[in-house]
Amino acid sequence: MSQSFLPPDTPQFRRLWEAQEGLCALCGKPMPASRAEMDHATLWKKWRPTYDHIIALARGGPDHESNLQLAHALCNKRKGMG
């Protein structure tokens, strides 16, 4: 799975972003809305918003928006599944 370093800009992303008010679903802290908010590309890579499957696909979760939330890339990685 490759994800752009640019902020995702899709209707789905916007719906999730607005539903979560820009907060990470895993740690509850604000996520940067764009690369421009971060001083360094390495920080953006860690803290950029990424899609997280609430129920992992490997555990039978649906690949559907109802099973998606936004989380920091780092939090998503720590959780250990996408």
Ligand SMILES: [Zn+2]
């Ligand atoms: Zn987080």
